[in-house]
Amino acid sequence: MQGDGDGWVISDSGAHYWGRFGAAGLLVRAPQLDGTPAVLLQHRAVWSHQGGTWGLPGGARDSHETPEETAVREANEEAGLLSERLSVRATVVTAEVAGIAGTRWSYTTVVADADELLHTVPNRESAEMRWVAENEVADLPLHPGFAASWQRLRTAPALLPLGHGDERRQYLPRTIEIEAGVFVWCMPGDADQEPSQLTRRISELLPAPN
Numbered sequence: 001m002q003g004d005g006d007g008w009v010i011s012d013s014g015a016h017y018w019g020r021f022g023a024a025g026l027l028v029r030a031p032q033l034d035g036t037p038a039v040l041l042q043h044r045a046v047w048s049h050q051g052g053t054w055g056l057p058g059g060a061r062d063s064h065e066t067p068e069e070t071a072v073r074e075a076n077e078e079a080g081l082l083s084e085r086l087s088v089r090a091t092v093v094t095a096e097v098a099g100i101a102g103t104r105w106s107y108t109t110v111v112a113d114a115d116e117l118l119h120t121v122p123n124r125e126s127a128e129m130r131w132v133a134e135n136e137v138a139d140l141p142l143h144p145g146f147a148a149s150w151q152r153l154r155t156a157p158a159l160l161p162l163g164h165g166d167e168r169r170q171y172l173p174r175t176i177e178i179e180a181g182v183f184v185w186c187m188p189g190d191a192d193q194e195p196s197q198l199t200r201r202i203s204e205l206l207p208a209p210n
Contacts, residue, residue: 005060005070009105011097017105018049018060024107025058025146026071027153028086029185030114031173032133037155037185038117039137042078043128055143056109057081057129067091067108079129080121086112090177094149107145109153111183113174134185152181159189160202166191168206176205 007020017023029037041054057078061070068088075081088110095107120129132140134154142150155175162169166188173187178201186202193199 005062009099011099021061021063022106023060024067024070025056026075026110027056028112030117035173035187037134038131039134041132042126045125045127050143053143054140055146068110071110078123085114088112089175092181155183155185158184158186160186160199161191161193162188163191
């Protein structure tokens, strides 16, 4: 039922976690003018929990929702992002907590891409929505939960050797999960670039040209 996830789960230590059925957030990347990735971050309103910090748009998961549905819905509510402009790449459970009376709480980060730096429309929970270069994210005062998971969520750069006429160029740049929980931001490279084990793995994961 819509809204039935609102509420706190109390851990064994007495800490409070928002979302009766857990919570989810959207980590969306998009290419900057030079092709390198930017991440959409939410500057949380000062009145909100952990206000003044930077994190991902997200929130409590309702009982009927998947984590992907929650993250995309919250990104629409908090940033005005349309689901059809997003390509979900992966989901990562980035926090799990044991609650009292046998309950459990988890936070799922949904990794997605957009094909450009989308316009955002912040709601009252956001002081600001900002596209931040991925290599500058750690310089901001991050929400503690996001800060704890950022190193495992960030991408390593990768160049895939492709000829100018290679149809796979249409799929790049983008996030690729090369193995469980390991991500690269793949951009097209020169055709004469020496292949590596990494680029061979990326080639296996990219959609085949039509």
